[in-house]
Amino acid sequence: MTNSATLPYPADTAALLFDCDGTLADTMPFHVVAWQESFAEHGIDLPQGFIDERAGKPTETIVREANVLYREHLGGKELDPVAFCEVKEARFLVRMSEVLPIEPVLATARAAHGTMPIAVVSGSNAAVVSKTLKHIGADHLFEVVITADDPIPAKPSPEIFLEAARRLNVPPEKCHVFEDGDPGIVAAKAAGMSWTDVRLVLSC
Known part of the structure; x- marks a missing residue:
């Protein structure tokens, strides 16, 4: 802008x-990429709309909601919200200069x-x-x-x-x-x- x-x-x-x-x-574009890359590690192709609809919610809350939405895809396992957030935030921070x-x-x-x-x-x-x-x-x-x-x-x-x-x-x-x-x-x-x-x- x-x-x-x-x-x-x-x-x-x-x-x-x-x-x-x-x-x-x-x-937000950089957060979305960080989210998508982090979920891709778990075999989930995350649509951008998933994040857009949750803009403003805490990262750990979003991971918990993803655990419910992608329960079958995850084979009954759950992503650890704290560990997942650390990975996702690190991916975002390396793009901070942009x-x-x-x-x-x-x-x-x-x-x-x-x-x-x-x-x-x-x-x-x-x-x-x-x-x-x-x-x-x-x-x-x-x-x-x-x-x-x-x-x-x-x-x-x-x-x-x-x-x-x-x-x-x-x-x-x-x-x-x-x-x-x-x-x-x-x-x-x-x-x-x-x-x-x-x-x-x-x-x-």
Whole structure:
């Protein structure tokens, strides 16, 4: 993305909450490849739609769902979510140098920095989020960063967004969420927050 114009949000907004993957950083193509390569090791030809439908969910949750969906293919065995995630995340991280920021979203965060509380609320683990934010030059912008490592119900539960609002000391109805995944949009709605689906905005 080259357009660095900021994105709009309601005038009465008191805090901004940003997803990371696919929202602040254009990481999703690289995550998809890492997923597909990792599942291919187990003889599974993973369709991209499987990941697209689960954007924003923690990696271990996605592996558990795959265990159910591909139970017969796996011959009754189950993939170890923790071990699988380590392999998958390593495959993603070796591609980090290719990741670009999604400029309009990052510009929005930069413009808000110092003027209102802002947070990252991600389904990825803390190490991946930290390295991604550092790579795009955004690691200094956010007062709060919540990841899959925090013991909070993940998207599509609203709890992860409500916890961000609590930590920022801002009422949920005054928070605006920037998201690119359906589970995140569902969570934002359930939390009573306004939201922007960046997929729709950036495709215009």
